[in-house]
Amino acid sequence: MSNQRTLAFAAVASLATLGLVGGATTTSTASSDRPAPPVGQRVVAKATAPVKCDGGALKKLSTRLSADPFSFAGTAGADVAVTGAQVALTGPPKGTDTVLVTFTAETYYTGSGWMSLELHKDGVPAAPYADNGSPFAFTSEASYHGDSAQFCTRIGKGTHILAIQASTTGNSSTDSGWIDDWTMSVLRFE
Numbered sequence: 001m002s003n004q005r006t007l008a009f010a011a012v013a014s015l016a017t018l019g020l021v022g023g024a025t026t027t028s029t030a031s032s033d034r035p036a037p038p039v040g041q042r043v044v045a046k047a048t049a050p051v052k053c054d055g056g057a058l059k060k061l062s063t064r065l066s067a068d069p070f071s072f073a074g075t076a077g078a079d080v081a082v083t084g085a086q087v088a089l090t091g092p093p094k095g096t097d098t099v100l101v102t103f104t105a106e107t108y109y110t111g112s113g114w115m116s117l118e119l120h121k122d123g124v125p126a127a128p129y130a131d132n133g134s135p136f137a138f139t140s141e142a143s144y145h146g147d148s149a150q151f152c153t154r155i156g157k158g159t160h161i162l163a164i165q166a167s168t169t170g171n172s173s174t175d176s177g178w179i180d181d182w183t184m185s186v187l188r189f190e
Contacts, residue, residue, distance in 0.1 A: 051127055053152035055098030055189025062087050062186040070182075074111060074175025075167045077135070079118065085164035085184045091155040098189045099155055101126075103164050104148040105182035107139040111168055111175030114140035118165045119151035126153035126162075135169060162186060 064084060072080050091097060101119050109115040116135035119126045128136060128151065139147050153162075164184060168175035 053098060053100075053127060053154070055100070057190045058187065059097065059190055060188045062089070062188070063183065065183040067181050069178060069180040071176065071178045072166065072168075074170060074172035074177075076172035076175075077167055077169060079120070079165035079167050082164040082166055082179055082182070085182065087162045087184065087186050088159055089155055089162065089186070089188065090159050091157050093157060096154040096156045099153050099162065100187045100189070101151045101153075101162060101164075102148060102185045102187075103151075103182065104146065104185075106144060106180045107147050108142065108144050108178040109139045109168070109176070110142045111170035113168060113170030113175065114138070115177040116167050116169060117149050118167075119153070120161075120163050120165050121153050121155070122160055125165075126151050135167065138166070 064087060066084050068083075070083050085103065089099065103117065103119070107115065114137040117138035118129060118136065125131075130136070136149065138149060139145070166177055166179060168177055
């Protein structure tokens with residue numbers, strides 16, 4: 001299989017993890033500051049226009065992975081870098097490239113809120129990111145299971161650092177997060 005076909009397959013597989021097929025229903029009743037909808041009922045959010053983050057031809061795949069557990073004490077919303085989950089990219093001399101980052105990991109969370117996850121580009125959160133006190137929930141369960149998230153951003157001229165950051169939203173003295181067997185895949189498009 002050619003390199004380009006392999007990268008195209010990886011792009012399609014990454015998009016499939018977005019859950020672009022059908023709607024989701026809730027099955028969790030985890031307690032948090034965010035009210036949980038009734039079990040099995042469809043979650044309907046306020047309609048907003050989606051943000052476009054389109055790219056052209058696939059240019060490159062960069063992947064980092066680790067089987068070493070990363071655990072951290074509660075952060076009460078403060079970000080902590082996931083050790084090793086970082087990629088440096090040099091942008092194009094002109095214009096921008098689109099970057100799609102997928103982070104998949106085995107997780108475990110204890111506490112009264114949830115574990116959130118962000119992609120930071122040069123120290124600033126990338127989409128999807130809500131600066132409204134309700135960070136992206138990566139997991140909220142005290143059980144071992146696999147979770148995945150995708151982020152999209154653009155890079156221009158110069159060197160850029162993409163890094164995965166985690167945090168907890170509950171009480172910092174009782175919360176803890178655990179991330180293991182993770183993969184960070186970075187697909188870069190023209």
